[in-house]
Amino acid sequence: MNLSSDPYVWIAAILTLSVFSFLYEDNPLFCLAEHLLVGLSTGYMICTYWHNVFVPELIRPLWTGGLGENAHLWGAAILCLFWAARYVDKLEDFHRLALAFWVSIDMGMVIPTYMESQVLSQVAGTMNVSLSGDPVSVIGGIVLVLGTVAALSYFIFSKEHVGALGTAAKGGILIMMVGFGATFSYTIMTRVYVLIGRIHFLLRDWLGVVQ
Numbered sequence: 001m002n003l004s005s006d007p008y009v010w011i012a013a014i015l016t017l018s019v020f021s022f023l024y025e026d027n028p029l030f031c032l033a034e035h036l037l038v039g040l041s042t043g044y045m046i047c048t049y050w051h052n053v054f055v056p057e058l059i060r061p062l063w064t065g066g067l068g069e070n071a072h073l074w075g076a077a078i079l080c081l082f083w084a085a086r087y088v089d090k091l092e093d094f095h096r097l098a099l100a101f102w103v104s105i106d107m108g109m110v111i112p113t114y115m116e117s118q119v120l121s122q123v124a125g126t127m128n129v130s131l132s133g134d135p136v137s138v139i140g141g142i143v144l145v146l147g148t149v150a151a152l153s154y155f156i157f158s159k160e161h162v163g164a165l166g167t168a169a170k171g172g173i174l175i176m177m178v179g180f181g182a183t184f185s186y187t188i189m190t191r192v193y194v195l196i197g198r199i200h201f202l203l204r205d206w207l208g209v210v211q
Contacts, residue, residue: 062074062077
């Protein structure tokens with residue numbers, strides 16, 4: 001065993017063990033690590049947004065441009081002030097206005113991006129699937145087309161799911177369950193990788209018992 005002499009490694013190891021202590025029961029050490037994580041993350045995010053967004057994109061242009069070419073930024077500045085109105089009872093409606101504006105802009109930006117990257121790309125990939133080549137590729141293409149059609153048929157609610165439509169809808173449920181299971185297993189494996197990384201850190205960087 002070759003214990004580390006780096007104080008930062010010791011701090012990281014103690015905080016890691018504090019988080020792992022929640023596996024036994026909730027305790028003050030876990031609460032301390034949790035609050036440190038939330039506080040440091042929030043502080044880092046605020047500093048990052050302040051130095052990389054607010055100052056170069058809003059404050060500095062308004063300070064130098066005034067009512068010139070950057071006058072439109074005053075609208076963004078006013079909306080930022082509206083967010084602070086949440087803490088004033090008589091001005092709380094202004095906060096709702098800023099929230100509604102932010103949600104509408106965010107949805108307007110996310111929906112086209114999601115449609116392009118998820119829906120339209122899936123449709124294009126299904127339509128352009130190749131049914132030629134080696135048997136494995138052909139079978140994979142057939143499964144892709146039939147699975148996509150079956151999954152979409154489940155969402156046809158204007159007609160009762162009986163007969164061929166009912167069979168396709170049941171197949172669509174199976175396809176979606178396979179997709180959800182694969183997504184969930186991928187999430188679990190990601191968490192397992194993180195756990196392995198922390199255990200490796202404790203055994204290698206802190207205790208020095210492995211290389």
